[in-house]
Amino acid sequence: MKRKKGFLYIMGVGMAMSALLASCADDESFSTSRGDVLSFSVDTLKMDTTFSNVPTPTRSFWVYNRTGKALRCQSVRLENGNQKGYRVNVDGSYLGTEAGFQTQNVEIRKGDSIRVFVELTSAMQNSEEPQLVSDNLVFALESGVEQKVNLRAFSWDAMKLNSLEVKQDQLLESTLPVVVYGGIRVDEAATLTIAPGTQLYFHENAGLQVFGSLKIEGEKDREVVMRGDRLDHMFDYLPYDRTPGQWQGIRLMSSAHDCRISFADIHSAYDAVMIEAGDATKQKLLIENATIHNSQGYGVRIDSAKVQIYNSQITNCLKHPLYVEGGDVEVNGCTIAQFYPFDGRRESAIGFASPLPRFEVRNSLVTG
The missing domain is CATH 2.60.40.10 (Immunoglobulins)
Structure with missing residues (x-):
């Protein structure tokens, strides 16, 4: 009985305090003065x-x-x-x-x-x-x-692509931005050509997979731009466009052949250009007059393929901006620099693994 009375007493005090607080809140008056504003x-x-x-x-x-x-x-x-x-x-x-x-x-x-x-x-x-x-x-x-x-x-008006699969030769050309969801896949028997001045904005998990052939045909002052689709800012001073890992990049599969990237700006990807092993005696990729910048993984990674890179910039990646593992690779007139600012564990400007049947770097600036 004593415990029960004590319990009732505490409940009574709690209820009284709740009622008092509610009464105070209800009694608070609302101002109708024009001088009181938000x-x-x-x-x-x-x-x-x-x-x-x-x-x-x-x-x-x-x-x-x-x-x-x-x-x-x-x-x-x-x-x-x-x-x-x-x-x-x-x-x-x-x-x-x-x-x-x-x-x-x-x-x-x-x-x-x-x-x-x-x-x-x-x-x-x-x-x-x-x-x-x-x-x-x-x-x-x-x-x-x-x-x-x-x-x-x-x-900004834009053209939208959802999980585009290129099954026959196709030209991608637009004066509006092209926003890509779900990625682009180029089948083995097809060639995708991207026209000068076309700008592709890839959503977070989207990228470009090539089983056939890719022709990025930019021109001077009409570069093809490939980047993430975030137009806002991570912080007031840092647009998402300047942060790496915004999209998945370009992957040339083992069956890809006779690809070209000319006058292109490819930036803020995870791995910008990944080249899988194929027949190292046949032309796989020519990169010329291109900028590949600010990747969270590799800039260009070549695995036992025949690749030429001329008059291009490959810079600022967490992993190597250029990594070569086998194949036939020629680099001429390029800047390959490593000043990746987002992680102190960044790797060197160029990395390679032997055996290297042919890997030549001439007339180029390499730093970092």
């Missing part, structure tokens, strides 16, 4: 450049109540409804179609804050240049004051 961590939420019809990463900002009283928003709404493609979550409430792209009665107690999450999937802009996509998130207070946070991004 503060925001940003005035403009910038989403970086994005491809049309491709969802952006989620961005967020904070809303603070730094006044001496609680504030209530009669509504928080997108000024243009959903005409621009923005998606917003305000303190757990999604501004969707059923709610008319708004939420109501959002309370922010004095000294408290809420977080707002924003994403964008913009429509096609019918332009070859990135176009501004802007909207305002409107916070309407009970006092009648309306405060706005501008949502801002540039949308």
